[in-house]
Structures are given as C-alpha cells and as structure tokens.
Amino acid sequence: xxxxxxxxxxxxGIDDIQTKTDNRKxxxxxxxxxxxVASSFFTETGMMSIVGEDFPKxxxxxxxxxxxxxxxxxxxxGGKTFRWGGTYDDxxxxxxxxxxxxxxxxxxxxxxxxxxxxxxxxxxGNLAPATQLSVLEKMKNTKxxxxxxxxxxxxxxxxxLMKLLEKIDMLMLNDSEARLLTGEHNIxxxxxxxxxxxxxxxxxxxxxxxxxxxxxxxxxxxxxxxIAHLVDPTGAxxxxxxxxxxxxxxxxxxxxxxxxTALYMGSVVAAFGVERFSLERFENLTIKDITNNFNxxxxxxxx
Amino acid sequence: xxxxxxxxxxxxGIDDIQTKTDNRKxxxxxxxxxxxVASSFFTETGMMSIVGEDFPKxxxxxxxxxxxxxxxxxxxxGGKTFRWGGTYDDxxxxxxxxxxxxxxxxxxxxxxxxxxxxxxxxxxGNLAPATQLSVLEKMKNTKxxxxxxxxxxxxxxxxxLMKLLEKIDMLMLNDSEARLLTGEHNIxxxxxxxxxxxxxxxxxxxxxxxxxxxxxxxxxxxxxxxIAHLVDPTGAxxxxxxxxxxxxxxxxxxxxxxxxTALYMGSVVAAFGVERFSLERFENLTIKDITNNFNxxxxxxxx
Numbered sequence: 188x189x190x191x192x193x194x195x196x197x198x199x200g201i202d203d204i205q206t207k208t209d210n211r212k213x214x215x216x217x218x219x220x221x222x223x224v225a226s227s228f229f230t231e232t233g234m235m236s237i238v239g240e241d242f243p244k245x246x247x248x249x250x251x252x253x254x255x256x257x258x259x260x261x262x263x264x265g266g267k268t269f270r271w272g273g274t275y276d277d278x279x280x281x282x283x284x285x286x287x288x289x290x291x292x293x294x295x296x297x298x299x300x301x302x303x304x305x306x307x308x309x310x311x312g313n314l315a316p317a318t319q320l321s322v323l324e325k326m327k328n329t330k331x332x333x334x335x336x337x338x339x340x341x342x343x344x345x346x347x348l349m350k351l352l353e354k355i356d357m358l359m360l361n362d363s364e365a366r367l368l369t370g371e372h373n374i375x376x377x378x379x380x381x382x383x384x385x386x387x388x389x390x391x392x393x394x395x396x397x398x399x400x401x402x403x404x405x406x407x408x409x410x411x412x413x414i415a416h417l418v419d420p421t422g423a424x425x426x427x428x429x430x431x432x433x434x435x436x437x438x439x440x441x442x443x444x445x446x447x448t449a450l451y452m453g454s455v456v457a458a459f460g461v462e463r464f465s466l467e468r469f470e471n472l473t474i475k476d477i478t479n480n481f482n483x484x485x486x487x488x489x490x
Numbered sequence: 491x492x493x494x495x496x497x498x499x500x501x502x503g504i505d506d507i508q509t510k511t512d513n514r515k516x517x518x519x520x521x522x523x524x525x526x527v528a529s530s531f532f533t534e535t536g537m538m539s540i541v542g543e544d545f546p547k548x549x550x551x552x553x554x555x556x557x558x559x560x561x562x563x564x565x566x567x568g569g570k571t572f573r574w575g576g577t578y579d580d581x582x583x584x585x586x587x588x589x590x591x592x593x594x595x596x597x598x599x600x601x602x603x604x605x606x607x608x609x610x611x612x613x614x615g616n617l618a619p620a621t622q623l624s625v626l627e628k629m630k631n632t633k634x635x636x637x638x639x640x641x642x643x644x645x646x647x648x649x650x651l652m653k654l655l656e657k658i659d660m661l662m663l664n665d666s667e668a669r670l671l672t673g674e675h676n677i678x679x680x681x682x683x684x685x686x687x688x689x690x691x692x693x694x695x696x697x698x699x700x701x702x703x704x705x706x707x708x709x710x711x712x713x714x715x716x717i718a719h720l721v722d723p724t725g726a727x728x729x730x731x732x733x734x735x736x737x738x739x740x741x742x743x744x745x746x747x748x749x750x751t752a753l754y755m756g757s758v759v760a761a762f763g764v765e766r767f768s769l770e771r772f773e774n775l776t777i778k779d780i781t782n783n784f785n786x787x788x789x790x791x792x793x
Contacts, residue, residue: 277675278675279675372580372581372582373717373718373719373720374716375716375717375718376718393699396696396699396700397699399716406716406790407790407791408713408716408790408791410711410713413677413678413702413709413711414676414678415676415678415679416676417676444793447793448793451793485793487709487710487711488710488711488791488792488793489791489792489793490747490750490751490754490788490791490792
C-alpha cells in the first residue's frame with residue numbers, strides 16, 4: 188500500500204492579490220498549497236484540505252506534477268472554494284484583507300485516508316484548533332507534529348488551542364501571535380511560556396527578519412534568506428513550515444542539527460516562493476537550486 | 491609619546507529617559523559615551539567630544555576608569571552640555587524626543603590632539619558630515635574609518651555627506667536611513683547604491699533584528715544578541731559601533747573574518763548596554779563576560 192511519510196493539513200484558496208506595483212486575480216493559494224509544494228521537494232507529501240466543485244481541474248494536475256498526494260483533498264459537491272483577497276502596503280509586509288469567503292472551509296471536516304494514518308511527520312496548518320485536533324486523533328504513528336496558528340484562534344478558541352499545544356512537538360507562530368498568546372512582549376519570555384503549555388520546540392517567526400527557535404533555554408537564530416526582488420509575500424510562512432517538515436521527514440532523525448537545518452531550508456524555500464505570485468516560482472525550482480541557496484545562507488551566517 | 495590606536499568622535503549628552511516602566515533624569519549619555527566605553531574593552535580609545543562647564547566632574551573620572559583617553563574632550567568655558575530627553579513606546583523601539591538642547595554641541599569644532607593624529611582606527615559618530623570631515627582631514631595614518639549618520643544630515647547636508655562617503659571604509663546606518671539616502675526600499679538594493687557612493691562596507695542596522703553587512707555582492711547577516719530584560723535601548727547603536735571599531739583595532743588585520751567577528755562583538759556589547767540605564771551595565775562588565783556571550787551568540791547561529 189502506498190504510504191505518505193508526511194501529511195499536511197491546511198486551507199486551499201483562490202486569491203486576489205494587490206501589491207504596490209502589480210496584481211493578480213483568482214490565483215491558486217492557501218496554506219496547504221504553499222506548504223505541500225514546499226514539502227514535496229524533500230519527501231512524499233499528502234495533502235488534507237477542501238475545495239469546491241468550482242476548483243479548476245488544472246490545479247489538481249499542478250499538485251500532482253509536484254508529486255503531492257491529493258487523496259486527502261476533499262472536493263465538495265456543489266461547494267465553492269475558499270476565496271481571499273488582500274492588498275499589501277508599500278512595505279510589502281502589512282496587508283489589509285479585502286474580502287474573505289470561507290465557503291467550503293466553513294464546515295471543513297478533514298478526511299484522513301488510510302494511506303495517511305501512518306505518516307510520521309505532520310504539519311497542522313493554520314485552521315481551527317478543533318480541526319487540527321481531529322486530524323491528530325486519527326494519526327497512529329507520528330514522530331514529529333508541528334502546528335501553526337493565528338490571532339483569531341488565540342482569541343476565540345483558546346481552550347481548544349491549549350489542548351492542541353499539549354499534543355504537538357513544535358508550535359510555529361508570528362511574534363505578534365506569541366505576544367497575544369502569552370501577554371509577554373519579550374519573545375524570549377513569550378516562548379518560555381508557550382513551551383510550558385506543551386510543545387518542546389517553539390518557533391517565533393519575524394517575517395523578513397527571520398525566526399527564532401526555542402528549545403528550553405536554548406536559542407537558535409534562523410535568518411531570513413535576503414531577497415532583492417520581492418513580488419508577493421503571500422504564503423511565505425506556509426512555504427517555510429512545509430519545507431521545514433519536508434526536510435525533517437527526509438532526514439528522519441530528530442537531532443537538533445536536523446531541526447536547525449530544516450529551519451534553514453524553510454527560509455530558503457520561502458524566499459524562492461515570494462519571488463513570484465502563487466506557486467509560479469516553484470514550478471521550475473530544483474533541489475539543486477535549494478541546496479545552492481542553503482549553502483549561500485550558511486556562508487552569510489557562519490563566522 | 492602616548493598614542494591612541496582608536497579615536498572616536500561623537501556627542502556627549504545628559505539625558506532624561508522615560509520607558510514604559512521606569513525613568514531616569516540627568517543621566518550620562520551621548521554617542522561618544524557609549525561608543526568609547528564599548529571600544530575601551532578592546533583597545534586604547536581616545537574621545538573627541540564637547541561638554542560645558544556644568545558637566546559633572548565624576549563623569550570625567552568615569553571615562554578614565556574605563557581607560558578612555560579624554561584629551562580630545564573639550565570643556566567649553568561658560569558652556570552648557572548637550573541635553574536630550576526622550577520617551578520610549580511600549581515596544582521599546584520607537585521613541586519621541588521630548589526636548590533637545592544642543593548647547594555646546596551647536597558650534598562644536600572637534601580638537602584632534604597630536605596623540606590622536608596617528609590613530610589607525612577611527613569612528614566618526616553621528617554629527618554633521620562637515621564636522622566628521624574636519625576630523626578626518628587631520629588624521630594622518632588611518633587604516634579603517636567607519637562613520638555613522640542620521641536622517642537629519644541626509645536631509646539637510648547631503649552634499650557634505652557625499653564627500654564623507656568617498657573617504658570612509660564603512661558606513662553604518664539604520665534601515666530607514668538607508669532607504670532615505672537611496673530611495674530604495676529593499677536594503678540589498680539600497681546598500682548597493684550606498685557602496686557606489688564610496689564605502690567598501692555598508693552595515694545596515696535593524697535594531698532588535700540585528701544588522702546586515704554588505705561588501706560588494708557579499709552579504710553577511712549579523713544577529714542581535716537576544717535579551718530577555720531590556721531596560722533602556724538608548725545608545726545601543728553607538729555601543730555597537732564602538733565595540734566594532736575597538737575589536738577591529740585590537741585584531742589589527744582587516745580580513746573579512748575579523749570584520750565579521752567585530753560585528754558580532756558589536757551585537758554582544760550593545761546587548762549588555764541595554765540591560766541598564768546609561769553606562770551602568772558596563773561598569774562591572776569584563777572581557778570574559780563579553781567573550782562568553784560572543785561564544786553564546788556563535789552557538790545560537792552556527793549550524
């Protein structure tokens with residue numbers, strides 16, 4: 188029987204995106220799209236998500252071309268795919284949401300196909316903590332589970348989030364979310380409080396300024412890969428998480444060296460992704476390109 | 491004849507500082523104070539600055555206790571020392587200036603004592619570019635000159651600043667200043683434009699997010715030293731620059747390895763400084779403490 192080593196839960200969306208100098212309508216997006224593609228460079232990746240009947244057929248082919256297993260992708264009859272529209276500020280960091288149409292995502296109950304149940308590496312992308320938990324309960328053989336979250340769930344689903352935190356190995360979240368979750372402005376103190384809630388590893392993401400890994404009292408500083416031509420930052424955090432779990436699965440040994448390397452891979456792959464809209468930059472990206480930039484990032488940081 | 495290997499130009503101020511949780515009135519500050527103290531851990535450092543007759547005698551003793559040479563410190567008869575007051579936002583990064591009394595600084599013409607003229611390592615702290623140039627013209631034997639600047643001079647003294655840039659080895663400036671100077675939002679592009687104006691090395695500082703060194707097409711990412719207890723960020727950039735030039739002078743070999751190490755020393759020393767108000771944290775700091783944290787910062791960044 189086929190078996191995915193890594194499975195990823197997340198949204199799929201059709202996005203309208205406006206940046207300072209450019210815009211795109213109805214392009215493929217969503218956390219699961221970015222994360223699965225990023226992971227697919229390193230490992231067999233299964234996708235758990237949902238779309239409607241309106242979802243363009245060519246996008247299924249696109250996922251398959253990356254080698255992504257889409258058995259866990261639900262196509263809801265008569266349903267409409269999640270849609271999101273956003274406009275980025277001139278700084279290409281802050282953004283306003285122009286519209287959100289949850290559509291099929293609103294009542295999404297993830298399917299965990301038999302071929303996914305024994306996946307050892309799991310990424311629970313940003314969805315309601317109850318949805319993340321429902322997937323985790325069906326997994327039979329996990330070695331490493333990483334979850335993402337957002338301000339919305341911290342505000343409205345804190346109790347479920349707390350249950351989730353007890354069951355995962357790593358939480359990835361933005362600095363502002365770490366502050367919101369803990370009431371601590373200082374990220375060292377915030378990460379320490381989050382660790383006490385359950386996860387052995389906490390990764391605080393700081394966008395263009397990289398990320399920081401906390402494991403107990405140990406700190407590891409993960410640089411962002413510097414980019415001269417930023418086109419669309421959408422999905423960067425998801426590509427980061429996807430490349431992380433994918434690399435870790437391929438290494439398949441949970442020593443700290445592999446975890447650090449996996450985070451560097453996250454920075455490298457995320458930086459490629461933002462050079463174009465949607466998944467475009469990944470389409471002709473090779474593992475050799477990734478390795479080159481990984482070595483480049485090492486050169487930029489090692490003394 | 492005594493000879494300072496490193497000389498530093500900058501302001502001395504008496505500061506009133508308000509943070510979210512604490513405040514101090516009339517404490518010793520100014521770029522030259524922070525930078526000279528930071529440099530003094532590594533090398534014989536001469537200070538070029540100005541104070542008024544009101545400057546407390548104990549502060550001269552404080553400088554001397556750090557081993558700083560103050561022959562280049564002018565005490566203006568009847569003059570009043572520069573004063574500054576500021577209030578930090580809750581984020582401890584943004585601040586508003588409550589008052590600025592330039593006093594003696596307004597017509598400051600730096601003295602370059604004979605014992606300073608052969609200094610090989612020079613830090614031109616943030617003052618009018620014409621003032622920075624006037625010091626540089628008197629230096630006879632420089633190996634490495636680093637200058638700091640600010641938005642004010644970019645706006646009102648650009649022509650002088652351009653002359654300065656042709657004559658220095660490194661410009662250190664904040665990301666917002668790099669953008670203002672070049673009109674480029676992206677710091678890679680901005681640094682490239684600044685390099686074309688003269689300096690071989692450009693260091694773009696990003697506060698708590700560290701700094702980035704540019705040398706031609708080469709990039710080196712310098713992490714900030716993570717701190718859990720930030721008390722007062724005033725002077726951090728000056729301590730950073732001071733420790734940089736002081737370490738580089740002590741290594742006395744301009745290879746890239748020493749420049750990278752010097753930037754790490756900047757991060758380490760600056761992080762100590764912000765743990766207390768004014769120069770307090772430096773008073774019982776040892777080179778062993780600095781080396782410990784330097785090794786710690788390496789552990790946090792090397793993979």
